[in-house]
Amino acid sequence: MADTINKEGKFSYLDIGEGTPIVILHGLMGGLSNFDGVTNFFPEKGYRILIPELPIYKMSILKTNVKSFSKYVSDFIDHIDLNDVLLLGNSLGGHIGLYSTKSFPDKIKALIITGSSGLYESAMGGSFPKRGDYNYIKKKAEDVFYDPATATKEIVDEVFASVNNRNKLIRTLAIAKSAIRHNMSKDLPHMNTPTCIIWGKNDSVTPPEVAEEFHELLPDSDLYWIDKCGHAPMMEHPDEFNRILYKWLGDRNF
Numbered sequence: 113m114a115d116t117i118n119k120e121g122k123f124s125y126l127d128i129g130e131g132t133p134i135v136i137l138h139g140l141m142g143g144l145s146n147f148d149g150v151t152n153f154f155p156e157k158g159y160r161i162l163i164p165e166l167p168i169y170k171m172s173i174l175k176t177n178v179k180s181f182s183k184y185v186s187d188f189i190d191h192i193d194l195n196d197v198l199l200l201g202n203s204l205g206g207h208i209g210l211y212s213t214k215s216f217p218d219k220i221k222a223l224i225i226t227g228s229s230g231l232y233e234s235a236m237g238g239s240f241p242k243r244g245d246y247n248y249i250k251k252k253a254e255d256v257f258y259d260p261a262t263a264t265k266e267i268v269d270e271v272f273a274s275v276n277n278r279n280k281l282i283r284t285l286a287i288a289k290s291a292i293r294h295n296m297s298k299d300l301p302h303m304n305t306p307t308c309i310i311w312g313k314n315d316s317v318t319p320p321e322v323a324e325e326f327h328e329l330l331p332d333s334d335l336y337w338i339d340k341c342g343h344a345p346m347m348e349h350p351d352e353f354n355r356i357l358y359k360w361l362g363d364r365n366f
Contacts (some may be wrong), residue, residue, distance in 0.1 A: 135185070154358070201228060206225035338356070
């Protein structure tokens with residue numbers, strides 16, 4: 113995938129397909145490859161997939177927060193000279209998507225969230241990461257998924273490297289605290305952007321009741337469940353995730 117990354121100024125991003133733009137926001141420990149299923153499916157259906165690399169480990173500590181990343185998303189949308197984009201986010205990416213939609217509603221015509229933080233204080237992992245303990249990190253990575261085998265050695269190694277990098281660990285903790293500060297419960301009832309909520313029924317990071325609360329608070333939302341699925345439905349059940357999202361987009365004329 114590396115050879116398809118566009119690097120322009122402060123932005124590095126994947127850009128595939130032509131048509132209605134879907135801007136995808138990855139999570140704290142997630143990479144662009146987490147959305148391979150979406151990337152392989154939607155360009156053939158008339159959608160343009162854009163996945164910026166969020167500068168989670170590159171911002172100053174003072175700017176390592178949900179608000180700053182939302183401004184980065186707004187700047188990215190301006191950079192690619194688009195408006196009325198569809199915004200899709202998982203975990204922290206969902207939270208950034210929600211905050212972006214609240215802050216820049218004219219740029220976003222629909223929002224899709226899956227396993228999103230923004231309401232639940234333990235959404236960023238519950239306990240602080242333990243440096244140096246590979247087995248602990250492996251267990252935490254496996255807990256993200258319904259099927260522990262989804263947490264491949266490559267995924268575990270990447271998370272382990274991140275929490276053992278002092279710069280990345282400090283920023284991981286900073287963004288976790290920011291996510292708790294930027295609780296969206298009071299904002300959601302005023303956000304009228306159509307929102308598709310796709311949730312794993314077995315999500316232990318952001319449990320099912322979190323999805324139900326999002327659905328209850330957002331004025332124009334639809335909630336869909338995926339069985340035997342944890343915190344990253346687009347990774348564990350990409351075909352089902354794509355089916356749900358493609359139908360929702362069609363039903364909503366997006």
